Amino acid sequence: MHNVISVLIKQRQQVVSALGQHVALSLISILIAIVIAVPLAIVLRRHKHLAEFCLQITGIFQTIPSLALLGLLIPFVGIGTTPSIIALVVYAIMPIFQDAYSGLTSIDNSLEEAGHAFGLSYWQRLWIYELPLAMPMIVSGIRIATVLVIGTATLAALIGAGGLGTYILLGIETNNNSLLIIGAVLSALLALVFSGVIKLISKLSLKKMVIALITLLVIICGGLGYHAYSSAQQAKNVVIAGKLGSEPDILIHMYKDLIHQQDPHQKITVKPNFGTTEFLINSLKSNRINIYPEFTGTVLESITKQPQLINRDPKVTYRIARDGLKRDFDMSYLKPMHYQNGYTLAVRKSFAEKYHLHTISDLKRIAPKLHAGFDPDFAKQRDGYPGVSKNYDLKFKYKTMSPAIRYKAIANDRVNIVDGYTTDPQIRQYHLQPLRDNHKFFPPYQGAPLMKQSFLSRHRSIKKALEKLSGHITDRQMQEMNYLVTIKHESAGKVARHYLLVHGLIKK
Structure with a gap:
């Protein structure tokens, strides 16, 4: 418990940011699902066969594993927030639609006949007694969908959408139970809070509930507008991302400090624990990020996919990786560091x-x-x-x-x-x-900054800044820095800066 509290204090800004991302993802997905599912139930309540068909379709979507669904969406909408929201909406629609349809179709026929007898129009009947009577069932479906969405949203971290899942994945990756507990407990608490809020809202009148929903939509739209504006402003920044784990986190903070030393006016955004190799390389291609550290062996095994060309000589391996990236993707692969994470x-x-x-x-x-x-x-x-x-x-x-x-x-x-x-x-x-690998079997894995050639052409000073790391950092030094961040829970930025200062790569 002491370790959990210590991590929460040291990383409070990151935790709050991850919590905000998780809330935004979940809230947007639930509201979109409500806007789709409730009107659909209203329209189909008089068409039993068509409603059953839609229920079967939404049921089929529910059986698709969330990771598989995210993977299927990537080729069409890329990575990040968009595919995450689409996947979460798909999972949320079924419980909302099913309960809304059940609530609307279980209304006593005598009430319907009375409504007709009093000459009430379709919309009057719907507003005066149909929706109020069906509301307990609708709210029940929304609460089920909310818990489902908040739990599933943890997987959004796998495709660079952030959220509390980042802490869960990082906890598993680094064997850090404190991070794992923070991600899991906050996700559970968030589900309980959302469920409680929905229960309170359900006690309001239908009119007040609609007003509350519209207000929430306006707030979200305003938030999305601000996010779009911030993203547009951030597009002017240099975005440096890293894979899961302490080592990429340390390296990207080194890159940030080196670039700032070269150009103090350059704005930089750092995105640690951004995702796997596939997500990072796709983000680089689509200009969502500008730089990330990659390893020579990974380039040949997973990116250029030329494992037959891997040479046990680190210099030869780097040259093959560099030339392959330039040829296949027009990317620039700067000179590597000394150590090998092999x-x-x-x-x-x-x-x-x-x-x-x-x-x-x-x-x-x-x-x-x-x-x-x-x-x-x-x-x-x-x-x-x-x-x-x-x-x-x-x-x-x-x-x-x-x-x-x-x-x-x-x-x-x-x-x-x-x-x-x-x-x-x-x-x-x-x-x-x-x-010791006395037969020299394992291929070289030297790390170096990777970026698009077009980006490097616009930022020539960045190459000079980042190549100061070339030939630096031994295996033992990197292991020690990883130990300080992963085991001692020191800040990756602090550890990175200390190394650069001690070795004269930046000045105070």
Whole structure:
């Protein structure tokens, strides 16, 4: 609990920002769903077969996994807020439409006959008694949809839309339970608050409820207008984004400080934990971001998709990656840093001492005693266990598990060897011993700033600023910085600035 409070205090601005993003996503999605679902129920209440068909369609949408739906939307509407809202609206429509339709069609026929007898028009009947009688059911559907939307909105972080899901994903990625608890608890509290507010609103008269809804819509429209204006102003800024985790967060703050040192008047927006490689590269293509740190091995494996060209010489690998990005995407890949965030196999130091393990080749002597915990990607990809097994003539038992869980597993003696990255802070945290890749099997993974050539042409001074990092930062230095941010919960900006000052890359 102390750690949770400490993180909340240190990151209060980021937490408030994530909470605001989550509220905005959820509120906009719910209101759009209400505007679609309630009128649709009103129109179809006299058309039973058509209403049942629509219920089946919305039911089918409900069965589509949220991640799959987000993935399907990306080619059509890109990444970020838009696909997130579309997906959330799709999930919210069914409970609202279903309950609104049930409420409107369960009204006593004698009331309908009385309305006709008194000569009430269609709209008069709807306003005077149909909607008021159906309102408890409509509100019930809205409350169900609200809880569903707030929970599902956590996945919006996967495609760069922000929200509390950022803390949940980052907590899983970095094995930080404090971040995980903050994201999960705030999401649950938000659902309870929204549900309570809807319950209070339901006690208002229909007229007051409509006025409240219209007021809310006006406020949201004003907010969207302001957001559009802010985005237009922000478009003039240099936007630097990073993947999930402490290391990209540290690097993008280094980029920010270096650019400010070169040009103090340049406005910069930093977007940490923005998403995966796919989302970042697509954002770069669409000019939603301008710069992000990428690794040479990732460029060849996932972006230019030329794994057959990977060379074990870091300089050759960088040159192939740089030329491929220029050729395929007209992107500029600046000179890399010294350290490599490449794969490694690690064991506990006590285990290494017991069996005299120094290199991966040494594992062959004790292969029957090994039981490993591997990341699912490492377990199947060519530069992971299959390649290690072939290159070192080495076979042993393994289980796949998430990156955070595998470190917990070796710390608790559930496994005795894991894959990892050379700069992972857990190597220090759990006193692990990385084994030397004596056959030089693992490909180089050197990081460098990536941007579009058109952007670099307009900002020539940025290249000079960022290439000050070229050749700097050792594996041990990066691991130490990751440790300070991930384990000690220090600010990534503070850690990044300290490194730049100590090594004379910026001045106070």
